[in-house]
Amino acid sequence: MLDSSRPDVRARGTGHAPSHHGELLQGCFADRAGARRNGLVTLRLDEPRTRAEFRPDPALRPGEVRVVPEDRVNTALAAETAVRVCARLTGRAVVGGRVLLSGGVPVGLGMGSSTSDLIAAVRAVADAYRISLGPQEVAGIAVGVESASDPLMLDARPVLFAQREGTVIEVLGERLPPLVVLGCLTGGGAAVDTAALPVDDYSDEEVARFSLLRQEIRLAVRSGDPALLGRVCTGSALLNQRRLPKAELPDLLGAAEESGAVGVQVAHSGNVAGVLFRADRAGSRTRAAACARLLARAGVPVTGVFDAPGS
Structure with missing residues (x-):
């Protein structure tokens, strides 16, 4: 049941995410039990970065999110997941909305553009719901949508990150x-x-x-x-x-x-x-x-x- 005592979703929410300059190390690493885990260490960049704005839109069906540019299909899926997660965590309504992306992360060069778009959009949705999702929650959404993710939802410390699991193998x-x-x-x-x-x-x-x-x-x-x-x-x-x-x-x-x-x-x-x-x-x-x-x-x-x- 929705909590009617809670304020409505904000008229808009904003979020941002950094990029990276490729990897310092990427490969396959055996853990203590001998199991193999793919992992990477990225060279993080504060700029360029992606900025996102989420605007609830009553013209869209509840839970539907459309993204500009329109080709960012995975970003739309991640934003829709974020809406459901945030609605569940806050007790507020599931809303439809639009995500507007801006920023200068080049696409296809290996700088984490898709992950950066996705994280910025998820953070914008969370901001509209007046909450903040933790790095593990954001990583889970990213891997669930794209099957792999860069560690751009984390802080700036260098980490060995399991990109297909969305978890930190080791803080270096x-x-x-x-x-x-x-x-x-x-x-x-x-x-x-x-x-x-x-x-x-x-x-x-x-x-x-x-x-x-x-x-x-x-x-x-x-x-x-x-x-x-x-x-x-x-x-x-x-x-x-x-x-x-x-x-x-x-x-x-x-x-x-x-x-x-x-x-x-x-x-x-x-x-x-x-x-x-x-x-x-x-x-x-x-x-x-x-x-x-x-x-x-x-x-x-x-x-x-x-x-x-x-x-």
Whole structure:
């Protein structure tokens, strides 16, 4: 029964969500019982981000949500799920409404655009219902709709995240080592059809290598070692060549070595990539500029330079 003493749903609610710059590490990791769990560590970005506004609309049937842009089908499904969840938690009515998305997260580059849209919309619905859904609730909605999710509903701490379960496997530490990232694009910046990627059929040898990389990224984060983190990212990028090969990876590695970078990182399901420089030493941006010139000569588009958030 609805609680008539509670105020109605707000005329509108707002929400937002960050994006990411691909993965620092992605693979398959054995837990203590020997079970294998797919997981990833993303390079989170505060900007670009997605912003959403949810407007209840009595012209729509209860529980129906329409999204602008109209092609964001999964975002609409997630918002409809959020309406039902929020109505149940608050005792308020199930309403229909519209979600308006805005922001600049590129689609198909491996920057978490679909997850960012979805989270922003869910948060906007919750705001209209005057509640806040926790990260685990949001992750559950995301995985339920898309079968996999990036950890953008969490705080900025680096985590190993089980993207198909929506759960944290391990909190690696409080913040990344200090990094300057030279962003670039592989594959000409073309969108990647993630549904067409090979299944995650990792070999025993790969799982063993991922186990070592997990130990190293944990040590890199907790000791604040950018050089060790760079080696982990490079190792993960090389392992990813079997799943989503980057023709430009040799150029990235060559430019990284020549310009004094600590490593490279790539989106494991997209075409964004980065060359990593340690920010705790003078001249990191000068080295990044030199690397940008090397990549330009190799025909690799450069998108800009930024400090790794939280590092």
